[in-house]
Amino acid sequence: MLTRWHDLSRTLAGLEEFRRHINRAFEGTDYPRWSQQTNTLSAHNWPTLNLYDEGNKLVIDAEVPGIAEQDIQLSLNQNVLSISGDRKVDAPEGYAVHRQERGAISFARSVSLPCQVDTDKVAAHVKDGLLTVTMEKSKEAQPRQITIKAS
Amino acid sequence: MNTEMTKKGVDKPELVQQRNWQAPPFDIYENKDELLLIADLPGVKSDHLKIHMDKNELTIEGLRTAVKHDHVLAEESEACDYRRTFVVPPGIDEEKIKAETKYGVLRLHLPKSEAVKPRQIQVKAG
Numbered sequence: 001m002l003t004r005w006h007d008l009s010r011t012l013a014g015l016e017e018f019r020r021h022i023n024r025a026f027e028g029t030d031y032p033r034w035s036q037q038t039n040t041l042s043a044h045n046w047p048t049l050n051l052y053d054e055g056n057k058l059v060i061d062a063e064v065p066g067i068a069e070q071d072i073q074l075s076l077n078q079n080v081l082s083i084s085g086d087r088k089v090d091a092p093e094g095y096a097v098h099r100q101e102r103g104a105i106s107f108a109r110s111v112s113l114p115c116q117v118d119t120d121k122v123a124a125h126v127k128d129g130l131l132t133v134t135m136e137k138s139k140e141a142q143p144r145q146i147t148i149k150a151s
Numbered sequence: 152m153n154t155e156m157t158k159k160g161v162d163k164p165e166l167v168q169q170r171n172w173q174a175p176p177f178d179i180y181e182n183k184d185e186l187l188l189i190a191d192l193p194g195v196k197s198d199h200l201k202i203h204m205d206k207n208e209l210t211i212e213g214l215r216t217a218v219k220h221d222h223v224l225a226e227e228s229e230a231c232d233y234r235r236t237f238v239v240p241p242g243i244d245e246e247k248i249k250a251e252t253k254y255g256v257l258r259l260h261l262p263k264s265e266a267v268k269p270r271q272i273q274v275k276a277g
Binding site: 058092 | 171176177178179180187190191192193195196220224225226227228255256
């Protein structure tokens, strides 16, 4: 049963990949986008992560709306970065509910980084619901310019 | 490439700026004093948030200033703008609409005008 569910979520992840490819093909045109499913609060892909290489450092950003700094745990083990945390219910008391598309969620995701990073030089901050983790690459992984000598 | 795909439409105006947008998730609550809308708008600064009422249509727009990265290793979501429009019931006091943001979450208070608030009627013993 567990494996079947895994297969299903893998298929859906494939569909999501396909959606992004389609949108990239239509970039710069007037055609409307195939928009992301916003009401799927499934924990396996929340928060969505983006990983960028900026030469001497790696940058990860994640959309974590409604979560305070102290409710996010970050840990780095070798070159695996783990992000976990909870979003509490923020529904007001004594109100009738018309629509509920958000919700409480507890999440945990791990990313294996493409190279070693310097564990002492990791910085993370949350601003406007956006988590950014900046990790400096370790010395061996830094890009190096090699000069060519004329003989 | 198929030229049909990239041809601009002649029957509709083109936009000055090409930006992707998506509909953010919303919660809508109501009590006797107000309608309360809560939305997840991660990455939107409070001064890049536009809220306007046109007759009975309430539009919430959040613009994001996306940083362009040269070398993308993995991208699960593209930073796009947010836009959503709701038709609100009559009797909202437009002057008193209040909005606040915290941790990328917008809370929008739409107070009801005095005329539509439920009123308790005192029954006098005769």
